Amino acid sequence: MHILVLGGTTEARRLAGLLVDTLPAATRVTSSLAGRVASPRLPPGEVRVGGFGGAEGLAAWLRAHEVDALIDATHPFAGTISFSAAAAAAEAHVPLLALRRPGWTPGEGDRxxxxxxxxxxxxxxxxxxxxxxxxxxxxxxxxxxxxxxxxxxxxxxxxxxxxxxxxxxxxxxxxxxxxxxxxxxxxxxxxxxxxxxxxxxxxxxxxxxxxxxxxxxxxxxRRPPVPEGVPVADTPEAALAWLRRRLGDGRPADL
Structure with missing residues (x-):
């Protein structure tokens, strides 16, 4: 089994650690980093750095590396890669989940x-x-x-x-x-x-x-929206639960 995590965030690193620690040893976990930070904090598992060449290039990568599930755990404002991921996942017939930490809400006294x-x-x-x-x-x-x-x-x-x-x-x-x-x-x-x-x-x-x-x-x-139709998890633990359900029975998880 091969899981690709589009990462670069704290949540992506935590998710990669969960996947490496809890999934069967034969599971391949690859984190992809955009390469915009000079000295990124590397997650557990395999790491690749750099772009894919748009949605078409990502779809080709998913097929060539036999990816079973794609998790978009990029920054909430990395909108371009999120829409490329949605298009690529649909083209390659790979299940896709977006991992997004909840946004902030104003409290009393905020201006x-x-x-x-x-x-x-x-x-x-x-x-x-x-x-x-x-x-x-x-x-x-x-x-x-x-x-x-x-x-x-x-x-x-x-x-x-x-x-x-x-x-x-x-x-x-x-x-x-x-x-x-x-x-x-x-x-x-x-x-x-x-x-x-x-x-x-x-x-x-x-x-x-x-x-x-x-x-x-x-x-x-305000943060941009997640592509329409893509399920969303708000924690790495919820993303792991989705992955287990999704690959366990072959049907979309109900988040």
């Missing part, structure tokens, strides 16, 4: 401004603040490149490339982060607005609590 894209987030910023904590990752910084009146503190794992905002300081860090650390960061840099994607998960959630405590607004980019 959230939901937007549909990075471009909309950039348009929203001038009315909200001048010192911006930008935590949307190094991809897509061009959306903020035209804002020359705002100062940005940009945090990511790897250094960004142009285009990016003209007034920007880069903070190279990898989560998880603490509430105390995030509150000190906001204070030290005099941040008055936070921009984030609705990535979900606990590793980077303390920034939201810190913003709530500081009373500053948060621009939240």
């Amino acid at each position: 959230w401004h939901p937007v549909g894209s990075l471009a909309e987030a950039a348009r929203t910023l001038p009315a909200l603040g001048e010192r911006v904590f930008l935590t949307t990752g190094r991809m897509g910084l061009g959306a903020f490149a035209g804002l020359d009146e705002q100062w940005f503190l940009m945090r990511s794992v790897d250094a960004p490339q142009a285009p990016h905002p003209p007034r920007m300081e880069v903070l190279l860090e990898r989560g998880p982060f603490t509430l105390e650390g995030e509150r000190e960061l906001l204070r030290r840099h005099r941040i008055d607005v936070l921009v984030t994607k609705d990535s979900g998960g606990a590793a980077t959630a303390p920034k939201l609590a810190a913003a709530r405590a500081a009373g500053i607004p948060v621009v939240v980019v």
Whole structure:
């Protein structure tokens, strides 16, 4: 049996570990990483790095490597690969599951401004603040490149490339982060607005609590939808249960 996990997330690494530890020893578990992070944390099992060449290339890979199930455990905002995975799975007749950690929800005292894209987030910023904590990752910084009146503190794992905002300081860090650390960061840099994607998960959630405590607004980019018809699990354990049911009786699992 061969399971392909489209990974790169904490949940993908946890799932790969579960599969390696709990499935029969003869099971082949392959995690595919996009290769956008210079020094990724490698999951258990086999690992491949790089793209497939779109949906057609992924479908060919699924057939050539006799993949029995495909699990899309990519980042909630990695929309292109998710739709390629759906098309490839349908073409190769391989069952597909999306593993997505739940998104964040605002609580009492939060000043959230939901937007549909990075471009909309950039348009929203001038009315909200001048010192911006930008935590949307190094991809897509061009959306903020035209804002020359705002100062940005940009945090990511790897250094960004142009285009990016003209007034920007880069903070190279990898989560998880603490509430105390995030509150000190906001204070030290005099941040008055936070921009984030609705990535979900606990590793980077303390920034939201810190913003709530500081009373500053948060621009939240809504996550794209999962391709229609693809079942969704919200934890690695639920994904493992789906896999056992799906490959155990050959019928779609009821999540």
